[in-house]
Amino acid sequence: MSEDPRTRMLAGAVDLMSRGGLPAASMRDLARHSGTPLGSTYHYFPGGKRQLALEAVRFADDQLRSWLGRSLEQGPVAGLREFLAVWRQILIDSDFEAGCPVLSVAVTEPRAEEAVSATRDAFVHWCELLSGSLREHGTPADTAEALALLIVTSVEGSIAMCRVEGSPRALDVIARTLEELTENALAQCTLTRTLDS
Amino acid sequence: MSEDPRTRMLAGAVDLMSRGGLPAASMRDLARHSGTPLGSTYHYFPGGKRQLALEAVRFADDQLRSWLGRSLEQGPVAGLREFLAVWRQILIDSDFEAGCPVLSVAVTEPRAEEAVSATRDAFVHWCELLSGSLREHGTPADTAEALALLIVTSVEGSIAMCRVEGSPRALDVIARTLEELTENALAQCTLTRTLDS
DNA sequence: TTCGTCATATGACGACCGTTATAACCCTAG
DNA sequence: CTAGGGTTATAACGGTCGTCATATGACGAA
Numbered sequence: 002m003s004e005d006p007r008t009r010m011l012a013g014a015v016d017l018m019s020r021g022g023l024p025a026a027s028m029r030d031l032a033r034h035s036g037t038p039l040g041s042t043y044h045y046f047p048g049g050k051r052q053l054a055l056e057a058v059r060f061a062d063d064q065l066r067s068w069l070g071r072s073l074e075q076g077p078v079a080g081l082r083e084f085l086a087v088w089r090q091i092l093i094d095s096d097f098e099a100g101c102p103v104l105s106v107a108v109t110e111p112r113a114e115e116a117v118s119a120t121r122d123a124f125v126h127w128c129e130l131l132s133g134s135l136r137e138h139g140t141p142a143d144t145a146e147a148l149a150l151l152i153v154t155s156v157e158g159s160i161a162m163c164r165v166e167g168s169p170r171a172l173d174v175i176a177r178t179l180e181e182l183t184e185n186a187l188a189q190c191t192l193t194r195t196l197d198s
Numbered sequence: 199m200s201e202d203p204r205t206r207m208l209a210g211a212v213d214l215m216s217r218g219g220l221p222a223a224s225m226r227d228l229a230r231h232s233g234t235p236l237g238s239t240y241h242y243f244p245g246g247k248r249q250l251a252l253e254a255v256r257f258a259d260d261q262l263r264s265w266l267g268r269s270l271e272q273g274p275v276a277g278l279r280e281f282l283a284v285w286r287q288i289l290i291d292s293d294f295e296a297g298c299p300v301l302s303v304a305v306t307e308p309r310a311e312e313a314v315s316a317t318r319d320a321f322v323h324w325c326e327l328l329s330g331s332l333r334e335h336g337t338p339a340d341t342a343e344a345l346a347l348l349i350v351t352s353v354e355g356s357i358a359m360c361r362v363e364g365s366p367r368a369l370d371v372i373a374r375t376l377e378e379l380t381e382n383a384l385a386q387c388t389l390t391r392t393l394d395s
Numbered sequence: 396t397t398c399g400t401c402a403t404a405t406g407a408c409g410a411c412c413g414t415t416a417t418a419a420c421c422c423t424a425g
Numbered sequence: 426c427t428a429g430g431g432t433t434a435t436a437a438c439g440g441t442c443g444t445c446a447t448a449t450g451a452c453g454a455a
Contacts, residue, residue: 006432022306024221028413038433043414050413098309104355105305107362109219112295121362147375150368154355155348158301162351165304165318171347178344203402225443235403240444247443 007045009035014057019091019102022109023054023116054106054116061102062123066130073134078183080134081152084127085176088160089169100164104157127153140186148186152179204242206232211254216288216299219306220251220313251303251313258299259320266324270331275380277331278349281324282373285357286366297361301354324350337383345383349376 004012013035017026028050032039046053065087072083091099107120132149136142155175162171210232214223225247229236243250262284269280288296304317329346333339352372359368 021308022219022221024219024306024412027411029411038435040415040434041432044432100305104358107358108297108302108305109221111218112361112364117362121359124359124362147371150356150371151348151352151375154359154368154372155352157355157358158351158353159347161301161304161354162318162321164309165314165321167309171351174344174347175351178348221442224441226441235405237404237445237447238402241402 006035006037006041010037010042010045010053011057011060014053015061015102016099018054018057018105019061019099020095020105022105023050024109026054026057051115054110054114055119058103058106058116058119058123062119062126065123066126069127069130073130077131077134077138077140077187078180080131081179081183082176084131084152084156085172085179088156089172092160092163092169092172097164097167101157101160104161124153124157135183135186138187140189144186148182151182155179203232203234203238207234207239207242207250208254208257211250212258212299213296215251215254215302216258216296217292217302219302220247221306223251223254248312251307251311252316255300255303255313255316255320259316259323262320263323263327266327270327274328274331274335274337274384275377277328278376278380279373281328281349281353282369282376285353286369289357289360289366289369294361294364297357298354301358321350321354332380332383335384337386341383345379348379352376 073080103120103123128149132145135145159171270277300320325346329342332342356368
């Protein structure tokens with residue numbers, strides 16, 4: 002609750018962004034929402050809203066990468082489950098008013114903004130974490146990449162769909178399919194390895 | 199180019215929305231963009247921006263449903279290809295500045311707005327069109343629904359990802375996977391029917 | 396022609412935006 | 426205690442937003 006103001010502002014910006022994209026995260030709302038004075042904003046973020054948006058996206062990216070990386074130590078399926086569980090919790094905790102902050106910025110901002118390239122980095126990071134874990138467990142590189150991309154994109158789409166439906170249905174339905182596909186990719190590789198030996 | 203002003207405004211609103219969500223579609227920009235006077239906006243849309251947003255989402259929904267429905271007459275795979283091709287074209291024609299207008303509104307707007315429930319309707323419509331075609335070709339209902347949901351969500355996520363990447367890569371990669379999954383679902387059902395007879 | 400209706404044009408209103416300047420405050424160093 | 430830099434508070438700037446009132450034009454009906 003009482004971290005340093007700068008971190009509080011970043012976390013607040015992530016939360017506001019996840020509810021309506023960057024336009025919904027006004028400097029005044031952000032100051033009120035994070036319990037910091039409006040005047041301080043430009044003390045911590047001299048670059049103004051652009052810098053704040055950029056750092057907020059990276060903040061959300063780092064946070065999810067940390068969660069995802071830790072749970073991937075227990076294998077790709079555990080990582081997938083964590084990936085899904087995190088977003089499901091965010092949806093439910095916010096009564097389906099919040100979604101993925103990275104997607105919100107990706108959709109909302111003009112493509113030239115630095116914050117947008119940070120969203121691309123975030124998506125790529127998540128894909129690489131997942132596909133890397135799949136490859137470590139024997140999945141061929143192209144299959145791993147395709148499956149990781151399918152996971153990230155369908156989860157992002159599902160988050161938005163859940164938000165407008167006011168229900169975690171979409172996320173739960175694709176969860177089953179994605180788990181099957183992942184287990185399938187892993188089983189196929191163990192089969193291959195068995196045949197090779 | 200010279201349809202009635204009301205339709206021009208709706209099409210213009212869809213285009214602006216697809217580039218940065220509803221906040222990016224200001225009434226002034228829309229008037230300029232669609233070649234209609236600002237004062238006329240409230241003549242055609244007395245409900246103001248809310249009504250315009252609602253109708254614009256339905257407009258985009260109807261348009262895609264028409265395209266999708268027509269191509270689905272040639273089977274689920276043809277429909278899937280059309281679904282992907284439409285978005286790919288929009289991305290490329292706009293130099294990756296435009297995405298899915300429905301997703302933009304879904305992410306941008308507070309959940310209480312009527313326009314948001316129109317986005318939910320759109321997503322549901324597309325899922326139903328796809329899953330309906332799959333069922334018509336013998337796929338079991340639950341499999342059809344899960345696959346259709348996976349298609350719509352992953353395509354939506356991919357559109358956003360392509361936009362920030364400035365490349366159709368994501369869409370092309372998931373296209374292959376989705377086609378395989380669809381053909382698999384169809385093959386499995388014909389196999390089942392063969393065994394039954 | 397005169398009127399009335401539909402469409403276009405213009406300008407203004409209050410509200411909020413991002414941003415900045417400036418004044419008050421706290422707290423540690425000397 | 427005093428001095429001074431880092432932080433907080435307040436007010437204001439120009440600009441854009443959605444919205445509306447009003448004025449001007451087009452044009453068929455009486």
